[in-house]
Amino acid sequence: MNKFSFLLLVLCFSSCVSTKSTIKNIDNEAIKPKIESGSFVFTDYATDKNYGFQPDYPINIGVILEQNEEVYIDYFFNGLSGPNSEKILFKKVDSCCPFPTKNSDMGVGLLSIYEFYFEGSTKKNTLYFNIYEKGKIMCPKGFSIKKLNVR
Incomplete structure (x- = not known):
């Protein structure tokens, strides 16, 4: 690849990223929930209806390696059920919303x-x-915390 093509590629990627994060609920002191029986043990319900449902208020489950995302998403959903204890079915459908972060080798993160x-x-x-x-x-609005059968 010639230098011009490389510079153009870098310019395209860097122009898609804001220099300021719009994520409102980052807490670097937050402690992840305990994990028991392949599930997060939730203790709190979210009070903000936007929590998880809006890109500016994502569920911040980091800092984790990209290859561990699926495992942590499973922990999350395995600890929850529907409002009437229904099973939750889920799948990753896309990534979006680039934002600056020090926790990525490229300096950019994407929301899943x-x-x-x-x-x-x-x-x-x-x-x-x-x-x-x-x-x-936390448990987002519209979900309930699953009662885990833990010894």
């Missing part, structure tokens, strides 16, 4: 978008996750 629905329903919704920053991990 997960689509979910509650068993017995066809209504789909999305949650935004951030693996590059820390924040208090």
Whole structure:
């Protein structure tokens, strides 16, 4: 690749990233929930209806390696159920919303978008996750904390 093409590529990538993060709920002092039986043990419910449902208020499950994202997303959903104890079905559908971060080799992070629905329903919704920053991990509005069978 010649130098001009390389510079053009770098310029394109850097122009997509804001120099200031718009994420509102980063907490570098946050402690991840305990993990038991492959699930986060949730202790708190989110009071903000935007938590997880808006890109500016993602669920900050970082700082974790990209290859561990799926494991931590499983911990998250395994610790929750629907409002009436329904099983949650989910899958990653996209990434979006570049933001600056010191926790990525490239200096840029992306939010992961997960689509979910509650068993017995066809209504789909999305949650935004951030693996590059820390924040208090809570049960989002519309979900319930699963009762875990832990000894």
